[in-house]
Amino acid sequence: MALRRFLSGLALVLALSVSAPAIAHEDHDKQAAARVQAAAPAGAVPEWGMMAMPDMAQDMDHGAMMADESPRPMPQRLYRWFGAMHPAAVHFPIALFLVAALLEIAALTLRRPVLTQGTRVIIALAAISSIVAVALGWFAMGLPGKDDATHAYHRWLGTSIALLGLLCWWAKEHWVRRPGRGREMIYIGLLTLTAAAVMVNGLLGGMLTHGMRHLMF
Secondary structure, rough: OHHHHHHHHHHHHHHHHHHHHHHHHHHHHHHHHHHHHHOOOOOOOOOOOOOOOOHHHHHHHHHOOOOOOOOOHHHHHHHHHHHHHHHHHHHHHHHHHHHHHHHHHHHHHHHHHHHHHHHHHHHHHHHHHHHHHHHHHHHOOOOOOOOHHHHHHHHHHHHHHHHHHHHHHHHHHHHHOOOOOHHHHHHHHHHHHHHHHHHHHHHHHHHHHOOOOOOOO
């Protein structure tokens, strides 16, 4: 009986002797990290993350910024919910416009008009989905007035893409119904401009969602 008590006490002492240095080491690490963070100059780049910028909160996803806010009335919650759908909806017009542009380029390069037969439907879907994506984007960003440069460029370039998409749709239908070299060039020019604007605005959206340094190599 005495031997059992002795062994139990010895095991307890060993457990405390092992855990105490670990706890002390964790406290030391936390204190060291706090001292490094306090001593680091503003805007310094830590080894484990991204550069802290004054407007970093604005560069995060809009849904993440509002996730920890207090409960809101139903209209405001619905407004926020529509805005949260923008990152998902925006992928449709991006993909559709780029696919249509690639098919038109391939048809012109390879001299195979058959490749453009499906672009009529693709352009129509791209134009409609771009309007939906832009509307949801306005829900996500709210009314203009307090935008920084990146938000302002993304907002107005996205709105312009919706208008360009409608013009592409109109030009495609106009060319299909009344074929002609001039109508074809107008359509190709509008589609090229739209595809370029889509790629630029996609990069701006990535900056707002993932931070300014998300494409650093």
